[in-house]
């Protein structure tokens with residue numbers, strides 16, 4: 354029986370990146386839909402769960418993407434509400450690559466630090482990827498500074514991740530002069546800012562004696578941390594271990610393909626932040 358994936362995107366145009374990744378992950382028939390909302394998703398899900406017998410439903414799965422992480426999260430909840438009894442299929446949510454990219458970045462950091470005893474700063478912590486990096490680090494017991502140019506946006510991101518967590522700290526960094534205070538006492542820095550946004554230099558991070566790992570997820574020049582190369586993969590520069598966007602990206606792509614493959618193992622799995630991170634454990 355063919356492996357069919359419903360590719361549901363909250364943006365008008367379904368992502369070609371997600372479509373190609375699905376096919377590379379072993380999907381045999383891809384059905385892509387754009388402009389998917391919590392209202393029109395119900396008939397799409399019903400079409401998926403009522404066409405094959407419960408015993409065959411593991412051959413159908415759903416991928417939720419788009420550039421709006423909150424819209425994708427709402428869609429995921431609606432999809433799950435539409436299931437009942439054995440009438441369900443496995444689902445992966447990875448809007449803007451948030452869960453696979455963040456999981457790969459945290460796996461890289463965890464190779465060098467005990468996360469439950471560490472502290473992190475996530476630059477661009479309000480974006481889809483930054484929010485998921487912060488969430489997965491927090492779930493691993495790490496203290497996290499969620500950094501934004503605006504304290505209000507940093508506070509809103511912390512509230513959206515987990516309003517009750519004492520491990521999250523909203524922090525504003527509006528000028529390069531703020532870097533020293535932000536990096537003070539931090540073991541790992543993850544730059545998850547918009548493409549082409551530079552936050553600081555590696556040299557400036559070296560001035561902060563606590564930083565041991567620096568990860569830059571931005572592949573578009575200028576890079577987020579000047580001095581890190583895109584292809585860096587555990588390159589040691591002084592006492593800092595560096596990862597660049599492509600250095601993390603290889604693991605991210607392997608993880609994306611692995612989770613797509615896992616979707617077809619049973620019909621009841623849900624891959625969101627923590628479950629995607631757990632799946633990365635098989636690839637370390």
Ligand SMILES: NC(=O)c1ccc[n+]([C@@H]2O[C@H](COP(=O)([O-])OP(=O)(O)OC[C@H]3O[C@@H](n4cnc5c(N)ncnc54)[C@H](OP(=O)(O)O)[C@@H]3O)[C@@H](O)[C@H]2O)c1
Nearest residue numbers: 450477479480481482501502545546547548570571598602
């Ligand atoms: N390596 C990989 O495999 C991979 C995969 C996917 C994505 N990525 C990369 O991961 C990064 C994050 O992706 P995303 O979609 O989460 O990014 P995004 O939403 O475009 O931006 C993230 C945050 O960057 C901050 N920002 C925007 N413009 C800025 C500026 N001029 N100066 C300082 N900060 C600025 C904003 O925070 P505030 O407004 O709150 O300051 C924004 O919330 C991107 O560089 C993307 O290309 C890498």
